[in-house]
Amino acid sequence: MTDLQVPVWLGDQALTTSTSRALTGADGSVVARVSVAGRLVQQQMAQRAARAAPALREIDERTWFDLFARAGARVRRELADGRHDRELDALSAATGLPRLRVERGVAAVADHLGHLDSIMAAQSPDGSLSAYRDGRCGRPWRWLPAGSTCMVRVPANFPTIMIEWLQVLAARRPTLVNTSDQDPFVAGMFVAALYAEGLPPGAVSVCHGDAPTWLRLADQVVWPGEDAPPELSPARLKTYHFGRSKTVLPGGAPAPGTWDRLARLAFQGSGRLCTNMSALAVLGDRAEAAAAARRLAEAFAAYPVLPLADPAARVPAFPQRRLADDLVRLLRREIAAGAVDATAATSLGRDLLVEFDGMVFLRPTVLLVEPGSALFGMELPFPCTVVAPVARERVAAACSPSLIVSVVGDDPELVEHLLAEPGITKVFTGGHVDRAYEPVDPQEGYLADFLFQKKALHTGARHPEEAQCRRPPDSGR
16 A cells, blocks of 8 residues: 555645545555545634735735745746656546646646736736735726635646636635545645745645535635535635537638647647537538548547556546446447447547556547537547537537637638627637637636625715716706
């Protein structure tokens, strides 16, 4: 059994509790013992967070964001020195993500911390960083916190998702980080670095697994996916990490290299990001869609199933065999109903399920389906893209809901049509077709829109801008 112990964080104290759970890897072996915080410890974490709130708002902007930049640089040095090798090995085993991919994911978050000031400035109502501290933003209202503490549940799909709770903390909100069962490691790397660089005690705590006391005590909760705890009031809740991102191929021969770019978009984060291309809508007939599916499948063939330790590995394993079996049944039902498995004819092979090294993989898959297929609106946790012919006048509705819709080529009219669809959050085209996730972009809105609220304040003389909002004269009726 492993001796890797994963602590909880009670503010700046790393605690190995008397109660722990075994974390197993995709091959069934125990990779770590994870401390569990009881209700009393969770209550202490929440209380310390609430007390830390005023201190976070007193730190000047330069000192505050320099702290994050130094923490990011510290994590990068620790990665280079091999200090986190054991945690990264365990993370790869527990999530089924390739080892090099998870290390690069952590490094990407560390890099984001170096320009967190610009990420937060993009979310401020006037582009300033001081608004997070004093609420003043050049408007006839104040922009003030909608609560004192915020709990953020962090999924284990890929390490880059850590930037979510780091933005909450950067907004000067004491943060309660609730990790998923499969990744209790990465949050601790950044929390340790932040405290080492001078983060005020209590500003962030970490709890692994269920955190019922936090759900009750936190002023606000940020929760991934659509299955938030039912006891949470919608007023306290922001959900995030919806995906179903898609690409539209308007027709004609795409530019050289397009298929390789689209394949990379499908494989980013080993196919487990909300920004992955889950579907390709071809504006044409079934024959044109079939040709596109073949070209995409040929590009997919550059990414075979490999051992997780192989530096070239991009395809994830499945720690839960039942989930892999369920997905195989889903795909086979679709094929039996008429879908065409375009990847079966490539070097990737015919078998959907691949087993070796004591682990289970699903081989990368491109399916040609009909426009009404349920798979066109799904996001599966491995590199899988469905291709369908879609009429131009139906494409916006067919692509909704989507976090991202990317348009291949130059079609401004189509771009505007997609942008007007309420269920589509982002539209990328041209050189940005594979932009994926950049924290400066609104992603299901900005986090700051949830964390802060506008409060009217009128004292003394009338504000010059108020005249624009005055009630019109009484009509006499």
